[in-house]
Amino acid sequence: MNDLSETRSPSSSVGDYLKAVWELAVDSGGTASTKGVAARLSVSPASVSNMFARLQEMGLVRYERYRGATLTERGREEALRLVRRHRLIETFLLEHLGYDWQEVHDEAERLEHAVSDGFTERLAELLGHPDHDPHGDPIPSAEGSLEVDDSMALSQVVAGRRVRISKVRDEDAAMLDYLGDRNLVPGRWLRVREVRELDGVVVVEDEEAEVYALGDPLARSIFVRND
Amino acid sequence: MNDLSETRSPSSSVGDYLKAVWELAVDSGGTASTKGVAARLSVSPASVSNMFARLQEMGLVRYERYRGATLTERGREEALRLVRRHRLIETFLLEHLGYDWQEVHDEAERLEHAVSDGFTERLAELLGHPDHDPHGDPIPSAEGSLEVDDSMALSQVVAGRRVRISKVRDEDAAMLDYLGDRNLVPGRWLRVREVRELDGVVVVEDEEAEVYALGDPLARSIFVRND
DNA sequence: ATATAAGATTAGGCAGGGCTAAACTCAATA
């Protein structure tokens, strides 16, 4: 298949850098900055400059001094391979091992580098080949394709719409728990009653006619699709 | 040296060295040789000398130049922690992910370093707190105690005895598969018909009166208990 | 008691990944 699986698999550091570039490049025109990656991985900017050069050397990234790094096709494949593992592992931890949201991410962050392709696919089998993880992030296919994301933040919906929760941000575990407790999870339908410019509060009504006033941070943690 | 090194968990290399010392020290009066560890881990003797010094520095091993290394209490604890993880993971791979013996060990060898204590205990829970892995090796308790092994190789049993298989060596996957196919697995009873000095062949009869003539390598891969 | 070889250690390297401090770029201002 790809050249990486035939050669030696990249270290966990390399993988985490690739994922960071992938995640940051989404909303930055394909390019990730030194500073952004440094912040994301809690390393110094100097370390990132160094790694960018090495990643380019390995053919995983295109890199121009002072201009940031862009994933090559091979780099993207490797990043998505890790994202697939990460999300499948998170699903397993939540559904089979009784983890809660606080704990899931760190564990997956380490395990994603230790499991083999064989493990990953058997795990997918065990889980019934899910295409989304429990909070709604799409799971890349084994072949490396990823669903295009056409959802929008709840804070950007026009009032009156009926929408369906497609995912919730997994960055803040406390918010995840809050939303989980209220069953504001992927798959649920909401009626948007009000989107208040003034303070960013979004008022929604759920399937049981329960009404919630969600502050801006929460409203931006919930992603929905029209229709 | 500082208190941080006390807290930070050992790298996977350190852990594998500790396990190697533990495994080799069993039948060497508590001490593992440079050469033995080097062979076991497929590294050069020079690397082992170097690591022995570092392990002593970390308080995990007692080391005398030219004399080999012995685990300290802390070293033993760490080794057993890894052995526990390793055996629980192997059990999971075999019973829940449909692995066969060929593949199990390598995967566990990597995963044992990536999982947390929390993961390990939840996995134990999922598996029903097994005290032996599928081929009969005892699983150390979470507190670090390990069953004393009073079993003997089938090749050392006196003819006529009725014995019970307690474990099978997991070093050679082909033998494991051979024994598994014939249901010569932990828990089974055998009647020892003959132990032939000449060629080391051991003839046994199983519960279904099936008779097997096992060559020396196989006979030494099967461990049994009297009673 | 001594020679010898197996085993072990030292010496000297190298690559991967980190760090801090100092120097440099470049884009946005004044």
Added chain:
DNA sequence: TATTGAGTTTAGCCCTGCCTAATCTTATAT
């Protein structure tokens, strides 16, 4: 257009782990 500071890179260093070659030690056999 000149200045300036945020962002980046470079320089120089550190630690982990691994290697080969050269040099011991030690146990054993003479």
